[in-house]
Amino acid sequence: MKGFLNKLPEQAIRVIVVFLVLAAGVFVIRQFIIPPEMKEPTLQKLSSMEREADKEVKYAGAQACGPCHEKQHDIKKTGYHRDLSCESCHGAAQKHADNPTDVKPTSPQKRDYCSYCHTYNSSRPTGFPQINPDTHNPRKPCITCHDPHNPKPPQTPRSCTACHAQIERTKAASYHALLGCTVCHSTPEKHKLSPRTVTPTKPDTREFCGKCHDKASPGKGVPAVDMNAHGEKYVCWQCHYPHMLGGI
Numbered sequence: 001m002k003g004f005l006n007k008l009p010e011q012a013i014r015v016i017v018v019f020l021v022l023a024a025g026v027f028v029i030r031q032f033i034i035p036p037e038m039k040e041p042t043l044q045k046l047s048s049m050e051r052e053a054d055k056e057v058k059y060a061g062a063q064a065c066g067p068c069h070e071k072q073h074d075i076k077k078t079g080y081h082r083d084l085s086c087e088s089c090h091g092a093a094q095k096h097a098d099n100p101t102d103v104k105p106t107s108p109q110k111r112d113y114c115s116y117c118h119t120y121n122s123s124r125p126t127g128f129p130q131i132n133p134d135t136h137n138p139r140k141p142c143i144t145c146h147d148p149h150n151p152k153p154p155q156t157p158r159s160c161t162a163c164h165a166q167i168e169r170t171k172a173a174s175y176h177a178l179l180g181c182t183v184c185h186s187t188p189e190k191h192k193l194s195p196r197t198v199t200p201t202k203p204d205t206r207e208f209c210g211k212c213h214d215k216a217s218p219g220k221g222v223p224a225v226d227m228n229a230h231g232e233k234y235v236c237w238q239c240h241y242p243h244m245l246g247g248i
């Protein structure tokens, strides 16, 4: 053995020593330093379950508030905010549910809070009620006029912009800027109260657009096309997005 070692170059011995030290290190770390639950999947599962179960429960959940706050629960149930949970506005309230007299949840009374969901943003779905907080009754808290648990507007919105702001904005920059929405959509007044149950009409034939654009009987100053040839059999809005004309 000694003779063998003597025959090896000095560098090789160093490499072997370094290797042995590393191997011993790895062995010690695996055996004595890494805790067993990091090596054993079953132990790992158990300990993470314990860890999660030990965490403090902060949210009481959507069902917890009703029994003690019947009034708010009942008016929210049928109002516009029916899909919002109590704690999405009042914050985590498990502590309050456990000890209602000593711990009181917060109530968001500032305009910023409501604006978080209701400020105009073109990516919100069509029909979602949106306002511009700078011009919509500025300075007063929203809750002076809207009950947060049943935020019915004090009067029916007058304009389509209230809920279709994005369409209104794109249309305002199109060739049809001067056409009112109701030229193309007959809109029952009830649509503004129950927008999903009572819906306006939508143009459904080429002839509808032809009323103004037919070459055979063109309106005054309106660009006209040959209805029989132009766009073949397709409905016009397959190529001309009705609220954003221009481009083609």
Ligand code: HEC
Binding pocket: 060, 061, 064, 065, 066, 067, 068, 069, 086, 087, 090, 093, 094, 096, 097, 100, 101, 104, 105, 106, 107
């Ligand atoms: C065990 C009954 C109970 C439960 C459950 C409960 N509350 Fe209350 N809550 C009370 C009582 C009692 C008061 C105090 C009323 C008072 O002092 O005027 C209160 C007051 C409040 C207040 C008013 C705080 C203030 O500053 O005046 C809010 C907001 C509130 N609760 C929200 C909630 C929410 C949200 C939940 C559900 C996560 C909830 N509560 C669950 C009993 C309960």
Ligand code: HEC
Binding pocket: 065, 066, 069, 072, 073, 076, 081, 084, 085, 086, 087, 088, 089, 090, 107, 108, 109, 143, 148, 149
């Ligand atoms: C859209 C946000 C919002 C939601 C959702 C909401 N609240 Fe409120 N809540 C408020 C605001 C804001 C106030 C403060 C009203 C005020 O000061 O006039 C308030 C006040 C309260 C109060 C104090 C008494 C009162 O009526 O002013 C209680 C109790 C309460 N809420 C319980 C609830 C419960 C229970 C739910 C769920 C069923 C709930 N809230 C859902 C925003 C909300």
Ligand code: HEC
Binding pocket: 080, 081, 083, 084, 088, 108, 113, 114, 115, 116, 117, 118, 127, 128, 129, 142, 143, 146, 147, 148, 151, 152, 153, 157
């Ligand atoms: C977490 C998001 C969220 C917050 C915060 C919120 N709302 Fe709403 N709001 C909604 C949703 C969702 C609707 C229902 C929209 C629908 O029916 O399509 C709604 C509807 C409304 C409407 C009905 C408008 C109409 O005529 O269609 C008003 C008014 C309103 N909220 C006011 C408020 C006020 C005031 C606050 C602050 C206390 C507030 N909202 C906070 C999500 C929110």
Ligand code: HEC
Binding pocket: 111, 112, 114, 115, 118, 129, 130, 131, 133, 136, 137, 140, 141, 142, 143, 144, 145, 146, 153, 154, 155, 156, 157, 158, 159, 161, 162, 163
């Ligand atoms: C001075 C009373 C008042 C205040 C304050 C107020 N609103 Fe309104 N809000 C109204 C009235 C009136 C309407 C319905 C008529 C209209 O369209 O302007 C309305 C309508 C709405 C609508 C339905 C869409 C619309 O434009 O018609 C939403 C959403 C709304 N408000 C949210 C808010 C939010 C969020 C705040 C706070 C940032 C707020 N309101 C503050 C009176 C108020």
Ligand code: HEC
Binding pocket: 126, 127, 128, 129, 157, 158, 159, 160, 161, 162, 163, 164, 181, 182, 185, 187, 191, 192, 193, 195, 196, 199, 200, 201, 202
């Ligand atoms: C209170 C809010 C509100 C007001 C005000 C409102 N709408 Fe709507 N509108 C909606 C909602 C919500 C939908 C449904 C959107 C959906 O289902 O995706 C809708 C849908 C529509 C549709 C599509 C119907 C369909 O079958 O696809 C048209 C067209 C429309 N509205 C036109 C109008 C016109 C025109 C006005 C003004 C005269 C108007 N709306 C005023 C909320 C409103």
Ligand code: HEC
Binding pocket: 126, 160, 161, 164, 167, 168, 171, 176, 179, 180, 181, 182, 183, 184, 185, 202, 203, 237, 242, 243
């Ligand atoms: C020149 C006619 C015309 C005018 C003006 C017009 N629309 Fe439309 N609108 C249409 C047509 C056509 C469709 C159907 C598109 C389809 O079926 O794909 C439509 C569809 C809609 C829809 C269904 C959802 C969508 O985005 O396609 C809504 C909501 C709507 N219009 C609202 C409005 C509002 C609000 C105004 C006024 C700001 C308005 N429209 C003005 C022709 C018009």
Ligand code: HEC
Binding pocket: 175, 176, 179, 183, 203, 208, 209, 210, 211, 212, 213, 219, 221, 222, 223, 236, 237, 240, 242, 245, 246, 248
């Ligand atoms: C009430 C009459 C009226 C109806 C209905 C109408 N339009 Fe128009 N349209 C006009 C007017 C007016 C202009 C020209 C505005 C201008 O040049 O300032 C126009 C412009 C256009 C243009 C732009 C033409 C150009 O010069 O490039 C297109 C495309 C168009 N309309 C398509 C449609 C479609 C598609 C429909 C059916 C959904 C429709 N229109 C329904 C009156 C109408």
Ligand code: HEC
Binding pocket: 206, 207, 209, 210, 213, 223, 224, 225, 227, 230, 231, 232, 234, 235, 236, 237, 238, 239, 240, 248
């Ligand atoms: C297959 C796609 C397509 C369809 C469907 C279509 N268009 Fe067009 N339209 C175009 C294109 C592309 C242009 C611009 C080139 C041109 O003038 O032919 C245009 C141009 C127009 C113009 C402007 C003409 C001018 O002289 O400035 C009007 C108005 C118009 N279309 C109305 C309509 C109406 C109304 C319908 C439904 C009856 C319709 N379009 C259907 C593609 C289409």
